[in-house]
Amino acid sequence: MATLEIHDLHVSVEAENGPREILKGVDLTVKQGETHAIMGPNGSGKSTLAYSLAGHPKYTITGGTVTLDGEDVLEMSVDERARAGVFLAMQYPVEVPGVSVSNFLRTSATAVRGEAPKLRLWVKEVKEAMERLQMDPAFAERNVNEGFSGGEKKRHEILQLELLKPKIAILDETDSGLDVDALRTVSEGVNRVRESGEVGTLLITHYTRILRYIKPDQVHVFAAGRIVESGGAELADKLEAEGYEEYTKGGATL
Amino acid sequence: MAEAQNIPAGSTTTGSIAVAAESTVATRMSAPPSYDVADFPVPHGREEEWRFTPLARLKGLHDGTAVGDGGILVTVEAPADVTQETVDRDDPRVGKAGTPVDRVAAQAYTSFEKAHVVTVPKDTQLTEPIRIGVQGQGGTAFGHQVIELGAFAEAVVVIDHTGDATLAANVDYLLGDGAKLTVVSVQDWDDTAVHVGQHNALIGRDASFKSVVVTFGGDLVRLHPRVAYAAPGGEAELYGLYFTEAGQHQEHRLMVDHSVPNCRSHVTYKGALQGDDAHAVWIGDVLIQASATGTDTYELNRNLVLTDGARVDSVPNLEIETGEIVGAGHASATGRFDDEQLFYLMARGIPAEEARRLVVRGFFAELIQQIGLPDVEERLMRKIEAELEAAAA
Numbered sequence: 257m258a259t260l261e262i263h264d265l266h267v268s269v270e271a272e273n274g275p276r277e278i279l280k281g282v283d284l285t286v287k288q289g290e291t292h293a294i295m296g297p298n299g300s301g302k303s304t305l306a307y308s309l310a311g312h313p314k315y316t317i318t319g320g321t322v323t324l325d326g327e328d329v330l331e332m333s334v335d336e337r338a339r340a341g342v343f344l345a346m347q348y349p350v351e352v353p354g355v356s357v358s359n360f361l362r363t364s365a366t367a368v369r370g371e372a373p374k375l376r377l378w379v380k381e382v383k384e385a386m387e388r389l390q391m392d393p394a395f396a397e398r399n400v401n402e403g404f405s406g407g408e409k410k411r412h413e414i415l416q417l418e419l420l421k422p423k424i425a426i427l428d429e430t431d432s433g434l435d436v437d438a439l440r441t442v443s444e445g446v447n448r449v450r451e452s453g454e455v456g457t458l459l460i461t462h463y464t465r466i467l468r469y470i471k472p473d474q475v476h477v478f479a480a481g482r483i484v485e486s487g488g489a490e491l492a493d494k495l496e497a498e499g500y501e502e503y504t505k506g507g508a509t510l
Numbered sequence: 511m512a513e514a515q516n517i518p519a520g521s522t523t524t525g526s527i528a529v530a531a532e533s534t535v536a537t538r539m540s541a542p543p544s545y546d547v548a549d550f551p552v553p554h555g556r557e558e559e560w561r562f563t564p565l566a567r568l569k570g571l572h573d574g575t576a577v578g579d580g581g582i583l584v585t586v587e588a589p590a591d592v593t594q595e596t597v598d599r600d601d602p603r604v605g606k607a608g609t610p611v612d613r614v615a616a617q618a619y620t621s622f623e624k625a626h627v628v629t630v631p632k633d634t635q636l637t638e639p640i641r642i643g644v645q646g647q648g649g650t651a652f653g654h655q656v657i658e659l660g661a662f663a664e665a666v667v668v669i670d671h672t673g674d675a676t677l678a679a680n681v682d683y684l685l686g687d688g689a690k691l692t693v694v695s696v697q698d699w700d701d702t703a704v705h706v707g708q709h710n711a712l713i714g715r716d717a718s719f720k721s722v723v724v725t726f727g728g729d730l731v732r733l734h735p736r737v738a739y740a741a742p743g744g745e746a747e748l749y750g751l752y753f754t755e756a757g758q759h760q761e762h763r764l765m766v767d768h769s770v771p772n773c774r775s776h777v778t779y780k781g782a783l784q785g786d787d788a789h790a791v792w793i794g795d796v797l798i799q800a801s802a803t804g805t806d807t808y809e810l811n812r813n814l815v816l817t818d819g820a821r822v823d824s825v826p827n828l829e830i831e832t833g834e835i836v837g838a839g840h841a842s843a844t845g846r847f848d849d850e851q852l853f854y855l856m857a858r859g860i861p862a863e864e865a866r867r868l869v870v871r872g873f874f875a876e877l878i879q880q881i882g883l884p885d886v887e888e889r890l891m892r893k894i895e896a897e898l899e900a901a902a903a
Contacts, residue, residue, distance in 0.1 A: 278783060310857050311856075311857075312853055313849065313853070315513060333855040333856070333862075334856035334857055335857075335859050335860055335861045335862065337857075338856070338857055338858055338859035338860075339859045342855055343857075346854070346857075349854060350850045350851050350853075350854045351851075352851050352854065352855065353845065353869075353872075353873070354814075354869055354870075354871075354872030354873040354875070355855075355868050355869055355872040356872065359868070359872065360855075360858075360868070363860055363864070363868055364855075364858035364859055364860055367858070367859035367860050367861070368858070368859040368865070399872070400854075416858060420859070422856070
């Protein structure tokens with residue numbers, strides 16, 4: 257069973273006046289089949305955790321370890337991490353002009369699966385996945401994220417999640433900017449992948465709204481670059497009622 | 511792509527490129543066109559038409575010191591219906607399509623020994639392309655090529671430049687009424703070559719001219735694709751693709767002169783650049799004269815900068831002397847393949863080199879499809895791959 261283990265992770269970014277530490281010792285274990293919600297106020301470092309796990313060059317790891325089934329993730333390049341089974345659904349996916357969605361998906365699936373999917377089966381697989389996410393088939397011929405609305409970008413991210421079938425899925429504020437219908441569609445997509453039992457999910461969010469559709473096994477409160485409290489789904493209810501104030505008192509935020 | 515739109519002459523375009531609004535098509539050349547090299551002063555580099563070009567790398571083509579010594583091997587493969595002649599400069603077809611507009615083009619015209627004329631007789635539709643190979647043997651040469659299509663003739667011509675040479679050569683395309691000509695000019699030179707030339711198309715009534723200019727190699731390549739219309743109803747589609755590597759200078763200076771009514775022109779040039787001191791220049795001049803009512807024109811230049819250290823100068827210029835037109839527009843934009851795009855593709859398992867290849871292939875795909883000759887298309891795709899691999903190594 258795939259397990260992602262994060263131990264005492266410290267991460268810095270270059271700021272104007274030298275390096276600034278954003279993650280200050282994160283400990284977390286996510287197993288296949290589990291769903292962990294990471295919740296926290298703006299600026300607490302949630303997205304930094306997501307991008308650091310995916311290997312974004314902006315972030316420098318200054319301490320700690322991350323392993324996937326014992327393999328050192330931090331030693332891997334960005335594409336190696338993806339091929340090892342780490343998937344990051346991004347909050348702000350970038351436009352890639354000149355590359356069509358269909359070409360992009362097939363190239364990506366070929367890289368992750370280690371061989372080109374059989375064309376006829378692949379076309380069917382993509383078509384069905386798009387239908388489930390209520391995406392217009394014409395989408396496949398558009399350039400990646402070019403001119404996509406916020407909702408279209410998020411559906412496109414979840415489409416990739418469904419097609420690439422990672423071991424660990426990190427969803428970075430996938431719910432932000434979505435109306436209720438889009439949120440439901442996207443959540444259903446995530447739940448389909450979860451129901452396979454083969455993915456460990458790290459759901460990063462500011463709001464409790466998405467947790468009505470995606471039920472977490474564990475909820476972690478993130479503040480000032482660390483996990484400050486962990487609990488079951490009931491912790492989300494507490495946050496819904498009380499907000500993050502308790503965790504941000506005393507100037508603990510960045 | 512945006513639909514054609516009316517943009518007044520001298521307006522700025524969308525995108526990140528400054529437009530030289532102060533100069534106009536008519537005034538931007540420092541000397542009037544002429545067949546005689548003596549009518550052009552030796553350029554010093556500050557003239558509008560020379561300011562982007564590194565004169566020192568022209569190997570004397572611009573100042574009269576270059577001496578022709580042959581050193582170019584020209585081969586022609588043509589179907590049986592096609593006639594070939596070698597003629598003197600007083601042949602009426604030579605220089606008919608256009609007059610040299612700068613000193614090097616005039617030098618080529620003044621210095622060539624014999625012009626080569628390929629003729630497709632009227633009403634003849636070729637099923638196989640005419641292939642002209644221009645193979646540099648390390649020497650300096652001046653040349654003149656005429657390709658003439660009689661009325662309602664149809665042909666595809668591939669001109670393929672390879673090897674090493676210092677070449678100043680002009681090409682004239684003469685299209686009879688209703689003729690259809692597709693020309694693919696490939697500049698696949700060695701990295702030491704210097705190639706300067708003026709390509710003139712004179713388009714007959716209701717004739718169609720399609721040009722695909724593909725520039726990969728050379729130390730310095732500077733081409734002037736130019737279109738003029740002899741009668742109404744003509745159509746020109748000008749496509750270009752360049753891949754400018756470290757240290758290379760590749761310059762394409764287009765001019766479409768709409769002087770008669772109801773003609774169309776469409777220009778799409780796209781370039782990718784990578785490496786230190788890769789320099790691409792694109793000048794797109796379109797003149798709609800007062801007599802050219804019913805004109806429909808659009809020109810587009812896109813550049814993709816793959817690495818730091820490369821430079822693009824893109825100057826679209828549209829001058830309109832009549833309001834009685836169907837449409838006129840232009841656009842120029844230069845984008846970067848940036849770290850965020852690379853991260854996004856890599857985060858989906860795609861290795862860095864393949865990500866770059868995916869973006870460049872996508873960028874050029876629509877142009878390559880315009881060629882319509884599978885062997886040439888495949889060769890160009892292979893060439894693009896090789897350029898990308900060389901840069902990654």
